[in-house]
Amino acid sequence: MTEISEEMQMKIFDLLEGNLSKTEADQILMEINRSDVLKEEYQLMQMTYLPKKDEVALPLPFRKSLYRRATIIPLGLFARAAAVVCLIGAGSYVFYNTQQDQIKEQIPKQIANNEGVKNDIIKPIDSVITSDEDGNMTKSVSIIKSKIQNNNPNYSTIKRKNITRNYNDSDIFRNVVRVKPNANTDTFAPVIAPVIAGVIAGVDVGKNNMATNTKSNKRSWNPVEVILIDEPMRDTKTNTNSQASLASRFFKSTKEHIRRGQTPDIDIKFNRRKLKFDFDFVSHL
Amino acid sequence: MTKAEYNECVQLHSDGVFRYALKNLRDKDEAMDIVQASFEKLWVKRDRVEYKTMKSYLFTIAHNAIVDRWRIANRTTEMSEHQENLQVASNHEYKGLKEIIEQAFATLPSIQRSVIMLRDYEGYSYEEIGEITELNPSQVKVYIFRGRKTLKQFIGKLEALV
Numbered sequence: 001m002t003e004i005s006e007e008m009q010m011k012i013f014d015l016l017e018g019n020l021s022k023t024e025a026d027q028i029l030m031e032i033n034r035s036d037v038l039k040e041e042y043q044l045m046q047m048t049y050l051p052k053k054d055e056v057a058l059p060l061p062f063r064k065s066l067y068r069r070a071t072i073i074p075l076g077l078f079a080r081a082a083a084v085v086c087l088i089g090a091g092s093y094v095f096y097n098t099q100q101d102q103i104k105e106q107i108p109k110q111i112a113n114n115e116g117v118k119n120d121i122i123k124p125i126d127s128v129i130t131s132d133e134d135g136n137m138t139k140s141v142s143i144i145k146s147k148i149q150n151n152n153p154n155y156s157t158i159k160r161k162n163i164t165r166n167y168n169d170s171d172i173f174r175n176v177v178r179v180k181p182n183a184n185t186d187t188f189a190p191v192i193a194p195v196i197a198g199v200i201a202g203v204d205v206g207k208n209n210m211a212t213n214t215k216s217n218k219r220s221w222n223p224v225e226v227i228l229i230d231e232p233m234r235d236t237k238t239n240t241n242s243q244a245s246l247a248s249r250f251f252k253s254t255k256e257h258i259r260r261g262q263t264p265d266i267d268i269k270f271n272r273r274k275l276k277f278d279f280d281f282v283s284h285l
Numbered sequence: 286m287t288k289a290e291y292n293e294c295v296q297l298h299s300d301g302v303f304r305y306a307l308k309n310l311r312d313k314d315e316a317m318d319i320v321q322a323s324f325e326k327l328w329v330k331r332d333r334v335e336y337k338t339m340k341s342y343l344f345t346i347a348h349n350a351i352v353d354r355w356r357i358a359n360r361t362t363e364m365s366e367h368q369e370n371l372q373v374a375s376n377h378e379y380k381g382l383k384e385i386i387e388q389a390f391a392t393l394p395s396i397q398r399s400v401i402m403l404r405d406y407e408g409y410s411y412e413e414i415g416e417i418t419e420l421n422p423s424q425v426k427v428y429i430f431r432g433r434k435t436l437k438q439f440i441g442k443l444e445a446l447v
Contacts, residue, residue, distance in 0.1 A: 009434065017426075044437045047437070048432075048433040048440070049405055050402065050405035052408075056303065056307060057303070066299055066320070068328060
């Protein structure tokens, strides 16, 4: 085998590497074509080039481990618990509101359709009992006075309405709003009026005997005159009683007043600090 | 370099880095270690690396890691191994051009293997190979030439035998 000079080997190498200009490349190629030895050298040198496509590849699991993915915070136990609480809360809210709406719809109907007492009239009177008439009260207690007059001698049929049985104490005061305060009363009156209304709503009044508003002459509950007197809260036995028992005693006393032909003269008191209601019958049996 | 660009880099070049490490070290586990370490370093320094240069940067990291392994190994052993490999390889029966080249390629000195791989597989210029391997372009060219010459001689011998 004829030895090829180092220079010629380098030229063939440059040719294959693409380091030569077109003229130089053509010149070398002509030389190669003229000689079998150079042709063989050229072919051998060509074989030393590694194929671009090689089957070497990383194992897939390992390759996947190299990627950087977005951080995903797993939904932990706390997050799940919070989600459940939110769902329950939302469900309860909807359920509660539905119930409240139903109660509000039912009460007026039940009151309007109540035919338990046909001949009784309980309506708030137009006259106002002012603080002057209750001189024995002290000035720093919130006292609301209302007066209920029974014009019907058939007092014995007055009884407590059954509708209140289905609701708890707070519902009586919150939802059974049937009495509006007079516009010229104290600003506190609108707040306390529902309480009075709740108490009155407990009294069974017939549909046909519903009190008439004397001013508008419309068939509705009359406004109850309420007078707020700032007097210290008296320490009465009823202070600590529940609203249910308060209402119960109210009806019992009212009934007794009416039975005796007396007008019940009632002080309804509100303890602002304790947010409690109380009442006293000013008129004595 | 963003996370997406980094992931693209993994997609495009992880196999190349692995091949480069595997053919230099001839050990799959060590090659995977090199790949892992290279991409780890690339991720850590991703803020300083631009998208255009990420491939070179990656191969530079890989090459340096490979060189570190070479330094640990005994160079004299490598040289004697090279001679042995040549003799063993020449005794093998003819299988195919690809296998012959791979056999011969495995016998080359490490630096020649590296530059030839970077040239053939990755298509780098002498200058780019020089940056990766910390050699000047002339040295790169010489190493490539010497490597090819050795391979050519090996192939020529086998052809003569056949």
